[in-house]
Amino acid sequence: MKIKKEVTIYDLAKELNYSPSTISRALNNHKSISKKTIKLIKEAAEEMGYRPNNLAAGLRNNKSNTIGVLISRINRPFMASLISGIEETARKAGYNVLISQSNDKYENEISNCNTLYDSRITGLIVSLSMETVEMEHFQKFVDKGIPIVFVDRVPDNFNSYKVVIDNYTAGYSATKHLIEQGCKRIAHFAGAQHRNVYRERKKGYLDALREHGLPIEDNLMVNFKTLSFEEGNKATKKLLKSANPPDGIFSANDTAAVSAIMCAKKMGVEVPEQLAVIGFNDDPIASIVQPSLSTVSHPASKMGAISAKRILDHSINTYDTGVSEVTVLGTEIIARDSSLKRTKVLESE
Amino acid sequence: MKIKKEVTIYDLAKELNYSPSTISRALNNHKSISKKTIKLIKEAAEEMGYRPNNLAAGLRNNKSNTIGVLISRINRPFMASLISGIEETARKAGYNVLISQSNDKYENEISNCNTLYDSRITGLIVSLSMETVEMEHFQKFVDKGIPIVFVDRVPDNFNSYKVVIDNYTAGYSATKHLIEQGCKRIAHFAGAQHRNVYRERKKGYLDALREHGLPIEDNLMVNFKTLSFEEGNKATKKLLKSANPPDGIFSANDTAAVSAIMCAKKMGVEVPEQLAVIGFNDDPIASIVQPSLSTVSHPASKMGAISAKRILDHSINTYDTGVSEVTVLGTEIIARDSSLKRTKVLESE
DNA sequence: TTAATTTACGCAATCGATTCCGTTAACTAT
């Protein structure tokens, strides 16, 4: 098949009897080009079907107007919303978004990091993989003055921009919510403890118990690997069959929380009467399960938007190695049926 | 802060006393460079921290090893899985993935199209926006020999690669499934009829009714705009309050189907006994709602993988304008509790 | 009226990798 030739600024220059410099400047609204000329050139460009070559511009400027995103998995409600927020903000500013998923593997994270670097991204937004501990693969970005924004699953030992929620307070509030509902023995489904988000949530849980004089028992705290449905199911069954079962569960995510509800129901344990449950994330399934799941809501899309803005606003001058600029967003306890022990809630509508 | 200088093939050339040509060829395993030299150069490159500049290579080759993705919204389970499949396949082949969402607006689709074009993507994967009718904004890709793969929401009037599921058969089977369960008056929640996916599902529904001698009634077919939860709620209420309510609903997506289940329960209509429901997509909520939602499952991630492969395998020589290469994938009826009228299903496990 | 600006543009180098042509030296065949 026949391939149409690309129209370049040189073609425009020849056609309009201007130099390529003038064409370039006109298209970028440079002030030293007269209004008339700009109008003329832009109209001709439009008519001739000119389209800028981002690769050429990027090469010259050594950046690509592209934001790189490095996350664990796309098909999780939180991540999808995060990306959605990033994409919207980036595109409004004329930026592209490159995505890559690590599938929670350290190795993939490194390799994706390199690929993104090779593409001369303007900035990088990262949510760490489950496995990641070492952080050297991010150093080259710092060395080059390329901003990195860590979101949600952030490192402890690396100075950079960070956008997080207040996991400690969220964990504290969720637990306190259960206590206020009358729970006396509250279990916790904890995520991998080397990831600060899960560690903070657990801290909040522990402090809430302490401050309210409730027992802290090792066998009420289950350390999950992935907080999957299956893991949740197994853990719930074990807890409920134990000699002294809990009357409340604070799960570090909704998936495991939902599995707890379903498992309890199957075992004839009433939720919330005998077992109150609160999750984390406010995934779509939370409002669908019955009884509907109380949870902690994230402003996921907003976190994405803020992260993107961090990159866009980043000026090389204000970037000082050794300083972390952390944005902490608030969360909200969504009290649904799965935790409301005292009052029977009327169905809305 | 101090910015580290980039290491280029020229730096390597100077350091190793080779020409840039040789460095370039060595890094690409060109056959006319000796094994020894290749090894030497690669090791030096590694040690000096050389990283290729994709922009420069892209400019020279006039392509960027990047696949562009243009969809309506990322934060939908189907779309997220689709992208996930694309990303995995692309990355394995050393390609990057650029994403952009139209939010179902025609205008955004055009503008995103242009931005992706300007980035010299190797190929484009598209799921059309709800609004899109005209297709000229894709023409420039065809003119340039850049392959386009339409996925799921594909056009009727544009020749290109297409990856779809057999919506007609799926619609037919879903309806037939309800009929086999004893339904006599089956309603249909239909999506926007100018999008072929929804049109096909409806066709399948109609043919199934016809072939089984069931009544086709206009007031049993609801045309939705977005198949949202709210729309589904409203439609269900209206249907169930009508003089002659349906005993089955085939919804073109799960969201509306779930809303139907919840609405029915609230109104005291038993599911599936009085109202059987089957949805479409097999979203996570489908297995969480109670009774669990029967549905039609998509191989979303696989569709993404196939689409990406189409781009990767595309050779300019084999691309013939005027021909559509369509890949049709099968679907599967997932029979859960919401549609099983006859037999009471034992809870698994 | 003349010097000092300002306006509006052109020249040419530059970004980094690729690749079409060579070229030299070593090697093989007859």
Added chain:
DNA sequence: ATAGTTAACGGAATCGATTGCGTAAATTAA
């Protein structure tokens, strides 16, 4: 031993946009 190959590499143009520097003409200031 000489022509013919092959192996291994170098020179330099090229991709398209950007930009520091330079300049001629037009305008303003004194």
